[in-house]
Amino acid sequence: MPRPAPANLDESLLAEQVGRFYDKVRADPLLGPVFNPLVDDWDAHKVLMTSFWATVALGSGHYRGNPLAKHQPLPIGAEHFQRWLALWRETAHAALDADSAALLIGYAERIGYGMRVGMGLTTHQRGRESGIPVRARQAQNAPARLA
Ligand code: HEM
DSSP states (O other): OOOOOOTTOOHHHHHHHHHHHHHHHHHOTTTHHHHTTTOSOHHHHHHHHHHHHIIIIISOOOOOOOHHHHHTTSOOOHHHHHHHHHHHHHHHHHHSOHHHHHHHHHHHHHHHHHHHHHTTOSHHHHHHHHTSOHHHHHHHHOSOOOO
16 A cells, blocks of 8 residues: 655656656666666656556556566666665655655665565575575675665
């Protein structure tokens, strides 16, 4: 269930956030090379992503998809998620009021963390796979979490 969104947060503000964000993503030296070969039509991608965020934050979008399955084959690591979230936060603080920015940043952090777990990109998962006890691995790498 979506959390109550600030009263002024609507689809046009989400479209503004999404539009500014992907303009930065396209030009970013780390993220651009992942996105640009896959996204032919940026306007269509922005429409899809606005619908995704309207579904997540407002309960009003019509997004039906499986983001984890879309990301699993991508050549990306934790550093891509870190950069993605840094650009998302920077954009939200510039494009939105403080409450709306906090809401969207919180969602992105939780969704991003869930994706990283699903993709085996967290310290916890790597600790398991490497056979090193999770606690020891976390102590070794502390701070363990990115988001
Ligand atoms: C919290 C973090 C993220 C969220 C919420 C998110 C969300 C999404 C969603 C909802 C889609 C549309 C999937 C569909 O077509 O149904 C998508 C597509 C895509 N995402 Fe992400 N994403 C995140 C992080 C990343 C990162 C870190 C990268 C890579 C650097 C990335 C690269 C892509 C690409 C390339 C596509 C297009 C895939 C395609 O059309 O084949 N995303 N993302």
